[in-house]
Amino acid sequence: MKVISTEKSQILAARIATALNTTLVDVKFSRFPDGELYLAAGKLDKETVIVGSITDSDALVQLLLLIDACEGSQNYLVLPYMGYARQDKKFKDGEPISARAIAGIFGKGIKDCITVNIHEPSVLRYFNMPVTNISLAGDIGDCITSMGLSDPLILAPDDGALAFAQSVASTGGWDCDHLEKTRLSGVDVKMAPKKLCAASRPVVIVDDIISTGGTIATAASMLYKQGATDVYAICVHGVLIGGAYTHLKVGGIRDICCSDTIERSCSRFSAAKSIAAALKG
Numbered sequence: 001m002k003v004i005s006t007e008k009s010q011i012l013a014a015r016i017a018t019a020l021n022t023t024l025v026d027v028k029f030s031r032f033p034d035g036e037l038y039l040a041a042g043k044l045d046k047e048t049v050i051v052g053s054i055t056d057s058d059a060l061v062q063l064l065l066l067i068d069a070c071e072g073s074q075n076y077l078v079l080p081y082m083g084y085a086r087q088d089k090k091f092k093d094g095e096p097i098s099a100r101a102i103a104g105i106f107g108k109g110i111k112d113c114i115t116v117n118i119h120e121p122s123v124l125r126y127f128n129m130p131v132t133n134i135s136l137a138g139d140i141g142d143c144i145t146s147m148g149l150s151d152p153l154i155l156a157p158d159d160g161a162l163a164f165a166q167s168v169a170s171t172g173g174w175d176c177d178h179l180e181k182t183r184l185s186g187v188d189v190k191m192a193p194k195k196l197c198a199a200s201r202p203v204v205i206v207d208d209i210i211s212t213g214g215t216i217a218t219a220a221s222m223l224y225k226q227g228a229t230d231v232y233a234i235c236v237h238g239v240l241i242g243g244a245y246t247h248l249k250v251g252g253i254r255d256i257c258c259s260d261t262i263e264r265s266c267s268r269f270s271a272a273k274s275i276a277a278a279l280k281g
């Protein structure tokens with residue numbers, strides 16, 4: 001078995017190869033003069049783990065090319081971050097179910113697939129092959145432990161994210177709650193933990209994705225007003241579009257970290273061991 005990856009998932013792929021005690025396949029990436037993507041894979045093995053986060057349209061096309069280049073091998077697909085998964089239903093007439101459109105592309109040439117904290121697990125039914133969705137809640141728990149915080153409150157940004165926050169909190173036996181939004185007027189909204197008090201303690205907001213950082217920055221300013229000593233943000237997928245990292249820092253977030261499902265400078269824990277464990281079955 002060897003591991004091969006798209007350009008955007010090279011570091012995670014190397015870590016997966018180490019965790020599987022195997023090697024990487026070298027890949028040459030370039031573009032044709034008209035902008036089309038080109039790649040050429042090195043020598044494959046009988047079994048290949050193909051790693052590619054869908055961070056943008058080029059990453060998706062590159063992943064499709066890579067799967068095709070792995071023809072003849074028994075292939076396992078790892079989608080560390082599946083872009084388009086947030087459009088998991090038609091919110092308005094005329095919209096696509098983007099998650100279904102993307103998931104449906106994969107199947108040919110793939111035996112099994114692994115996803116990591118996919119935004120909405122119900123979209124797994126759109127894949128044309130068996131899919132295992134793994135969670136990095138334990139890795140986030142380890143990351144929080146390493147921060148050495150005293151009696152942290154683990155907060156989900158909303159009730160939909162509470163189950164994930166609870167599984168993070170259970171790794172350290174920490175308190176857990178979710179933020180609740182109360183509309184005070186046409187323009188004013190209050191965000192506070194639903195049941196617990198944030199005063200005089202550090203708060204860690206955990207989420208599957210940080211995209212613009214807007215949700216967490218707004219929550220942080222309110223948590224400080226409620227007396228939180230420090231607010232931290234940890235997520236699985238650091239999408240961090242535009243100036244999200246700066247926006248969070250300016251908003252008073254002490255530290256921001258994410259996994260390497262999207263490779264960032266603030267990727268401080270790796271999905272590799274959990275992915276390797278899932279591949280080993």
Ligand code: R5P
Nearest residue numbers: 207209210211212213214215
């Ligand atoms: C949404 O359902 C996700 O779980 C995240 O909460 C969301 O993507 C965060 O978005 P942003 O960082 O733009 O506030």
